[in-house]
Amino acid sequence: MKHTVPTILLSLAAALQGQQPQFKEQTIDANIQIGYGLAIADVDGDAKTDILLADKNEIAWYQNPSWQKHVIATSLTAKDHVCIAARDIDGDGKAEIAVGAEWNPGDTEGSGAVFYLEAPKDRTQPWKAIRLPHEPTTHRMKWVRTAVNPDRYDLVVVPLHGRGNKNGQGAGVRVLAYQRPADIHATWPTHVLVDTMHATHNLDIIPAPPTEAESLLVCGREGVVRLNPLENGTRWQQQWIARHPTDSQELPGAGEVRYGVLANGMPYVVTIEPMHGNMLALYTPAPSGPKDLPWNRQVLDDSLVDGHALATYDFLGLGNRQIAVGWRAQQKIGPNVGVKFLHTTKETGAEWTTTPIDQNTMACEDLASFDLDGDKDQDLIAAGRRTKNVKIYWNQRK
Numbered sequence: 001m002k003h004t005v006p007t008i009l010l011s012l013a014a015a016l017q018g019q020q021p022q023f024k025e026q027t028i029d030a031n032i033q034i035g036y037g038l039a040i041a042d043v044d045g046d047a048k049t050d051i052l053l054a055d056k057n058e059i060a061w062y063q064n065p066s067w068q069k070h071v072i073a074t075s076l077t078a079k080d081h082v083c084i085a086a087r088d089i090d091g092d093g094k095a096e097i098a099v100g101a102e103w104n105p106g107d108t109e110g111s112g113a114v115f116y117l118e119a120p121k122d123r124t125q126p127w128k129a130i131r132l133p134h135e136p137t138t139h140r141m142k143w144v145r146t147a148v149n150p151d152r153y154d155l156v157v158v159p160l161h162g163r164g165n166k167n168g169q170g171a172g173v174r175v176l177a178y179q180r181p182a183d184i185h186a187t188w189p190t191h192v193l194v195d196t197m198h199a200t201h202n203l204d205i206i207p208a209p210p211t212e213a214e215s216l217l218v219c220g221r222e223g224v225v226r227l228n229p230l231e232n233g234t235r236w237q238q239q240w241i242a243r244h245p246t247d248s249q250e251l252p253g254a255g256e257v258r259y260g261v262l263a264n265g266m267p268y269v270v271t272i273e274p275m276h277g278n279m280l281a282l283y284t285p286a287p288s289g290p291k292d293l294p295w296n297r298q299v300l301d302d303s304l305v306d307g308h309a310l311a312t313y314d315f316l317g318l319g320n321r322q323i324a325v326g327w328r329a330q331q332k333i334g335p336n337v338g339v340k341f342l343h344t345t346k347e348t349g350a351e352w353t354t355t356p357i358d359q360n361t362m363a364c365e366d367l368a369s370f371d372l373d374g375d376k377d378q379d380l381i382a383a384g385r386r387t388k389n390v391k392i393y394w395n396q397r398k
Contacts, residue, residue: 021316021341021355023380023393028067032390033057034080035383036103037140038368041086041095044123049370051381052097053390054084059099059117062390063124064372070124077102077113087143089153089180094119096180097127098155100138108165112138114157116184132188135159135174140202145214146177146233154179154233156193158200158218165198168221173200175218177233193236197222198246201255201275217269219257221246224269224283241269241283241295251297252277260312260321264347269295270323272307280304280325280342284349300352305329305336309367313378315395316343324357326364328385337363339382339393363387 033056043050048064059073059081073081082103086095097117104111114134117127137160146154154177162171175193193216200220208214216227223244228237244251255275260268262284269283279302283295300323309326316322322343329337339357344350358364363386372379377395384391 021322021343021357022396023341023357024396025358026392026394027389028062028392029053029069029390030388032383032388034385035365035388035390036081037083038366038381038383038390039084039086039097040368040370040381041088041097042093043086043095043097045092045094047093049372050095051368051372051390051392052084052086052095053383054081054099056080059084059097059127067392072097072123072125072127073099073115073117073129074126076115076129079104079111082138083140085141085143085155087153089143089151091151094123096143098141098143099129100134100141100157102138105137105139105160108136108161108163110136112136112159114138114141114155114178116155116180116188118184130184132178133190135176136163137161139200142203142205142216144177144205144216145208146229147213148211152179152233156203156216158203160199160201162195162198168199172196172198173220175200175203191234193227194218194225194238197225199253199275202257204258206259217241217257217259219254219271221253221275223251224254224257224271239292242271242297243294254281256308256310258310258312258323260323262344262347262349263318263320266347266349268321268349270300270310270312272304272310272325276306276308276330278302278304278307280307280323282349282352298349300342301325301340301354305332309339309364309382311367311369311380313369315341315369315378315380316397317377318343318345320344323352324367324369324380326362326367326382328363328365330363330385335360337361337384337387339364339367339380357393358382358391361387362389362391 037054039052080103083100102113139160198221223242226239252274254271256272365385380393
C-alpha cells in the first residue's frame with residue numbers, strides 16, 4: 001500500500017537521524033594490476049559471500065572473512081582479462097564462474113574471449129578454462145535467470161563494439177545469452193538478445209521474485225534499454241528508458257547503468273554519461289501518459305572525472321536505494337579520484353545529499369555491494385586502477 005507523502009517523509013527523516021553515511025575502509029589487496037571487474041558470490045560453499053576479481057593477468061577470489069587471495073586462473077589469453085560473472089546457478093551453494101578476456105577495444109574483428117571455469121574439488125586451486133564462442137571486444141557479463149520452472153541461468157555477454165565497427169559506427173553489438181548444457185564441454189547454445197546498439201559499455205539485472213525471470217538494463221551510445229525475457233528467454237522485448245540521438249552533443253550516450261527504487265516504490269535508473277564521462281544522471285518514469293514514454297532525466301552530479309562505477313543499494317535502511325559512484329581519472333594528471341555516496345529522503349528523487357566515501361586513494365574501476373559480515377548492513381567493495389587496490393568499505397550504520 002502506498003504511503004502518503006507526509007508519512008513517508010517523516011519516517012525517512014526519522015530513519016536518517018543518526019544514520020549519516022559512515023564507512024570504515026579496509027584494504028584487502030594493495031598490489032593488483034588494473035582490477036577490471038568485481039563479482040560477489042559464495043565460491044566455496046561455506047555460506048559466506050566472497051569477493052572475486054578479474055585482473056589484468058589473474059582471476060582471483062578473496063575468501064571471507066580472512067580475505068586470503070586465491071588465484072584460480074592466470075593469463076588465459078595474451079591480452080588482458082576484462083570481466084567476470086559469478087553466481088550459484090545450479091543450487092549447490094557454490095558459485096559458477098565465467099570470465100572474459102583478450103581485451104583490445106581497438107580490434108573489432110579478432111579480439112575477445114569467453115571462458116567457463118570448471119571448478120576443481122579444492123576451489124582454492126587453479127580452475128580449468130573452457131573456451132566458448134565469442135563476439136569481438138568482450139567487455140561485460142552476468143549470469144541471468146532467464147526462465148523459471150525449472151530455473152535456468154544464462155550467461156549474458158555484452159561486447160563493447162559490433163563486429164567490424166569503426167569509431168562506434170557500423171554493425172551493432174550482438175549481446176549474446178549462453179545456455180549452459182548438461183555437459184559443460186559440449187556446445188553451448190546461444191541466441192542474440194539485441195543487436196542494434198553501439199558502444200554498449202555495461203548492463204545490470206533488475207531484481208525479480210524467485211518465481212519470475214529477470215530483466216536487464218543495457219546502456220550504450222543510443223541510451224538505456226530494458227530487455228524483458230519472453231518465451232523462456234529465447235526472445236527479448238525492448239523498452240527504452242532513455243533514447244540518445246547518436247548525433248546529440250547534449251545526450252551523448254551512457255557508459256554505466258544501475259537499477260534503483262525510491263521510497264514510494266517508484267523505480268529509477270542511474271547512469272554515468274557519456275561513457276567514461278562526468279555526469280551522474282537519474283531517470284524516473286514519466287508521471288503520466290503511455291508506459292513506453294522515455295523517462296525523465298535529472299543530472300545529479302557533473303563533476304566526475306572519468307566516471308566508471310556504480311552501485312545502488314539501501315545502505316542506510318531508508319527503504320529506498322542510495323547511490324555509490326566511483327571515478328578513476330585515467331587520462332588526467334593528479335589525484336582527483338574517488339568514491340562518493342548520494343542519498344535522498346524525497347519520494348520523487350528530487351533532492352540528493354552527497355557524502356565523500358574515499359577521496360584520492362581509490363581510482364575506481366568497479367564497485368560492488370553485499371552484506372559481507374552478516375550484520376544486515378550493505379557493505380561496499382571497490383577496485384582501483386591507478387591506485388592498484390581492492391578495498392572493503394564496511395557500513396557503520398549501527
